[in-house]
């Protein structure tokens with residue numbers, strides 16, 4: 242399968258060539274022809290699967306006939322509306338769509354999201370845009386101020402719809418949908434197909450085609466998952482120890498709350514490990530700066546909450562750490578979906594104290610398998626979970642991460658994997 246087989250315009254085939262994409266990802270191969278046909282779509286695809294191009298390329302193609310150079314805003318109504326849960330994702334989707342549309346320069350696009358001044362966004366909207374990427378709350382603010390009309394939307398995309406539901410955007414989404422024409426195309430992308438997502442899709446989508454690139458509720462194959470049992474008050478030390486011992490770089494660490502994120506980043510900094518926290522209390526420029534420093538390698542550890550991590554434009558991270566397990570088992574899949582993308586390899590390390598054993602069980606039920614354990618020397622917990630953890634040599638054979646305490650050095654670290662970036 243090549244991009245030439247998908248029925249895309251020369252302008253779009255050219256851009257994917259220039260971007261160096263040699264072949265479509267599975268979600269692109271399945272979704273692009275369906276979207277071009279005008280079908281509604283229910284797609285299970287995480288960030289990192291190439292889902293943005295899967296909807297952006299065919300949308301650009303569908304809008305091309307209306308591209309025009311008129312100065313009149315009325316000639317540039319919103320025709321495609323992409324709703325995203327976070328501003329980071331909105332920015333990322335807009336940038337990607339701008340890239341994919343660079344040989345169709347007459348199609349205008351912009352993004353609107355909260356947490357920044359509204360006026361510059363107002364000016365862009367009033368000038369007219371064909372493609373609008375928006376977070377739901379700020380979009381409704383603009384609608385309320387009559388900065389934008391949605392009566393000519395032809396395609397609606399709900400990106401990371403599961404996350405939008407988790408964040409309580411359902412009422413906003415419903416209000417927005419009431420402003421759209423009844424006849425339109427709907428594309429719903431979600432990392433998982435929960436019952437809530439099925440209900441939402443049942444009420445919005447019309448005879449949808451289903452695209453499922455990873456089997457339901459599974460994690461990427463290249464991710465080595467491992468659980469370290471540890472006492473609650475020794476997690477920071479164990480994390481610092483693992484980072485140093487394995488020379489881990491570009492480590493994305495998850496906490497449940499922003500307070501915990503802030504505290505952990507401060508702790509690591511004091512311990513001499515460059516770390517930044519990224520959470521909803523930080524301004525957009527602060528988050529962008531932290532993310533850029535992380536990407537450059539100036540910051541070794543990025544500590545994030547689940548909400549803040551969504552839409553972070555970081556690909557193929559080698560290491561994801563669950564400093565605390567998430568309360569919602571599906572968030573575990575979202576979190577570790579940040580590593581081992583597109584066939585690469587990655588580690589997902591979970592530091593689990595006794596209070597979290599039930600959460601771990603919930604995750605294992607969702608994954609339909611037990612995760613391997615390892616006990617690190619010097620960090621044997623005072624109180625073990627029941628049943629006692631099995632030492633790694635006997636339980637973990639998934640690719641060479643042997644547990645050091647019990648079985649000695651890790652071959653992967655020795656082969657320099659930790660220094661990949």
Ligand code: AMP
Nearest residue numbers: 262264265266288289290291292293294
């Ligand atoms: P997304 O899932 O849309 O966030 O995309 C993840 C990353 O994959 C982005 O950085 C894209 O540039 C990249 N990408 C998208 N499609 C392809 C492709 N067909 N081949 C290689 N990389 C791609």
